[in-house]
Amino acid sequence: xxxxxxxxxxxxxxxxxxxxxxxxxxxxxxxxxxxxxxxxxxxxxxxxxxxxxxxxxxxxxxxxxxxxxxxxxxxxxxxxxxxxxxxxxxxxxxxxxxxxxxxxxxxxxxxxxxxxxxx
Numbered sequence: 342x343x344x345x346x347x348x349x350x351x352x353x354x355x356x357x358x359x360x361x362x363x364x365x366x367x368x369x370x371x372x373x374x375x376x377x378x379x380x381x382x383x384x385x386x387x388x389x390x391x392x393x394x395x396x397x398x399x400x401x402x403x404x405x406x407x408x409x410x411x412x413x414x415x416x417x418x419x420x421x422x423x424x425x426x427x428x429x430x431x432x433x434x435x436x437x438x439x440x441x442x443x444x445x446x447x448x449x450x451x452x453x454x455x456x457x458x459x460x
Contacts, residue, residue, distance in 0.1 A: 342389055342390065342391055343389070343390070343391065343392075343410055344387055344388070344389045344410070344411045344412075344413070344416050345387070345388050345389075345390070345393060345397075345408055345409065345410055345411065346385055346386075346387055346408070346409045346410075346411050347367060347380065347385060347386050347387075347388055347397060347406055347407075347408055348380075348384075348385040348406060348407045348408075348409075349364075349365050349380040349381060349382050349383065349384055349385070349405070349406055350383075350404075350405065350406060350407050351363050351365065351382045351405055352382035352383045354404075354405075360403075360405055362382045363382065364379050364380065364381050364382070365379070365380050365400060365405060365406065366378070366379055366380075366396070367379075367380060367386070367388070367394065367396055367397055367400070368394060368396040369388065369390060369394040369396070369397075370394075371390070380406070387411065387416070387419075393408065
């Protein structure tokens with residue numbers, strides 16, 4: 342069994358192209374059942390299968406998809422869950438609020454300038 346990375350590259354085609362930014366269908370057989378994957382423009386799908394399906398070959402010849410074979414080591418690295426970042430807890434401090442709010446400066450208040458008169 343091989344793993345393939347199938348990338349839809351219709352977003353890179355010219356804007357007058359017939360299949361520009363189109364969603365592609367990839368059909369394959371899995372355990373005697375026919376399955377269909379839809380791949381959006383610019384996105385990719387990993388498919389583990391013994392041989393590359395005929396629908397993918399057709400799309401590759403028309404230059405609508407890019408196909409890369411992925412090794413087991415690379416696949417294991419991609420599937421390995423990312424380590425969660427350490428969460429920093431914010432400590433809230435309890436501040437006593439003064440009853441006289443007039444003493445506190447207002448937010449955005451202008452400072453008063455006192456001009457000294459020279460005698």
